[in-house]
Every structure is written in C-alpha cells, then in structure tokens.
Amino acid sequence: MRRSVFVHVSVSLILCLLAALRIQAEAVPDAEPISTYDDGAALIDVFFSDLKQGRVGLVRLIDANLADGQILVFGATYPTFVIDDARYAFVSVPMEQAIRTYEAQAQFIYEDGDEKTVSFPLEVSSGGFIQQSVDIPGIDESILNPEIEANELGSIFDIASQITEDVLWDENGFNLGVNREFTSPFGAVRLFNGTYNTLHTGWDYQASTGESTHSIASGRVVFAGHLPIRGNYVLIDHGRGIYSGYAHMSVVFVTQGQQIYAGQRLGRVGSTGRSSSAHAHIEMIAHGNWVDVADFLMMYRDNGPTSD
Numbered sequence: 001m002r003r004s005v006f007v008h009v010s011v012s013l014i015l016c017l018l019a020a021l022r023i024q025a026e027a028v029p030d031a032e033p034i035s036t037y038d039d040g041a042a043l044i045d046v047f048f049s050d051l052k053q054g055r056v057g058l059v060r061l062i063d064a065n066l067a068d069g070q071i072l073v074f075g076a077t078y079p080t081f082v083i084d085d086a087r088y089a090f091v092s093v094p095m096e097q098a099i100r101t102y103e104a105q106a107q108f109i110y111e112d113g114d115e116k117t118v119s120f121p122l123e124v125s126s127g128g129f130i131q132q133s134v135d136i137p138g139i140d141e142s143i144l145n146p147e148i149e150a151n152e153l154g155s156i157f158d159i160a161s162q163i164t165e166d167v168l169w170d171e172n173g174f175n176l177g178v179n180r181e182f183t184s185p186f187g188a189v190r191l192f193n194g195t196y197n198t199l200h201t202g203w204d205y206q207a208s209t210g211e212s213t214h215s216i217a218s219g220r221v222v223f224a225g226h227l228p229i230r231g232n233y234v235l236i237d238h239g240r241g242i243y244s245g246y247a248h249m250s251v252v253f254v255t256q257g258q259q260i261y262a263g264q265r266l267g268r269v270g271s272t273g274r275s276s277s278a279h280a281h282i283e284m285i286a287h288g289n290w291v292d293v294a295d296f297l298m299m300y301r302d303n304g305p306t307s308d
C-alpha cells in the first residue's frame, strides 16, 4: 500500500545550528579531537566518535618533516591537505557502506622518503535514512526514467571524480549563508508517484522563487547549465575532492570556469527539473560519495564535528 504523505521533516535544531555557523569562520573546523592514536611521534587525531553512512569526518595527521599523508579505508584513499602546518583529511562514508567497525590506515610520508602506516578503528553507524512518498501529479514521466537519472548522476560524478590538488575554500570555511527551515532530508529513499524509487542526494530548504542562492564556500564553477532532474544546476569544486551542488534554480548567474567567493550569488531559487514547487536543493560530494551537506556544515560550528 502506498503512503501518499509528503513527509515534512522539520529540523529546527539543525536550523539553529546553521544559524550559528556564521559566527565561526575557519578553514578547518575549530575542534578538539575525540580520539588520538600514536606511533612514536606520529599522531592521528580523529574528530568523531563514529561516522554515519553518508557523513564526513575530519582526521588530522601530525609529525615532524611530513611531506604527505593519506587515509585508507572502505577501499578508498582520502588525501590530506595542509592548513596551518597540520595535515587534514575529510573521510567520507558511502551511503550504502555496511555498518561495522573498520580498520583504517593512516599513511605518513616523510620528506626523506620514509613511510609509516598506523592503523586506527573507524566505526560506521546507520545513516538513519527515512522513506518518503512524493506525489507530483502530471509529472513529465521522462524524469522518472532510471536511465535519465543514471545519465545525470554519471555526468555529475565524471566531473566530481577530478581531485583538484589545491584547497579552494578559504578561511570563511563552509556555511549556508541563510537561516531557513530544512524540509526534506539527505538520504531519504523517495517513492515518486508510487512507482519510482530514488535517493535524495541533498537537503531541501524552503525558499521562494527569485530569492538568491549563494555558494557555501569559495571555489570554482565546474558545471552551470540545465539537467533533466536537477533543472538549472551549478556544481562548484572546492578543491581536494569536495564539491557542492545547487539545483532547481530559475536562473543561473555564473558560468563554467568562474572563480567563486564564499557567499557569492549563484542564481535564483526556482522549480526547474524534478520539483513540485519552488525550493532550494543543496547537495555535496566528498571524494566520490554523496554526503550530508547539513552535517558537513555543522562541522564548522565552534565545537566541531559531531556524529549525533
């Protein structure tokens, strides 16, 4: 039996937290590590207790004379970037990653060519993804076509598979820039018109047609154009495998290749693509995985990341 309820998830807690983001602006979250692992002078600082599916966590590597470093887990490699003399990695968990504790490896690579690998536990917990039924009467059936959706995702991930070596975000960090109620959560499994199941790759928040959409951080536009499902869409590369996307806009003001400053106006809110009414949809990719943009933004709060 089909539930024809469009679940309205009122996440006022997250709203309040996002409002607080503007106070604290840092290139990396100003946080205390939850756990520290060491092997002699080599230190691994882990800024989360566990990571939910579809979330991002921060890890820091510290030692003298480090030339590079990376984290290996889930069969993937997460490179580090340097901010304020420390090496950091954003580790992203695929939404479908099995729930258990993994052995992650931190590779320390030294200026003299030496390498050291230190293992540490990384617990993956449930993403708590909900089910939603969405009814859009009279919808263009072509945008419920799995092939069209797969093509669209394929073209986005083709772009987002490029890892820009430089960190393109700045000391303003990442923040939403508006104080709005989120209405539909990341990771929801959506049943469209009772027939088509798909995954919600970002968060929706309430906004009216014509309002401005702003970039959550500085970066470079790598896509600006129309897509069947996302409608008028902008994808921004923030460097180091971090991307943010903005969908359903009525008009786009930026062009591919353009440098973007934090908070820059990208376009206006609309209802283009697969959308039932005007709203803003924002999403993030970190190292090839869709990740919870609200959770990512919360890392930039003054007490840093949480996994709750």
Ligand SMILES: [Zn+2]
Residues within 6 Å of the ligand: 184, 200, 202, 203, 204, 280, 281, 282
């Ligand atoms: Zn959405």
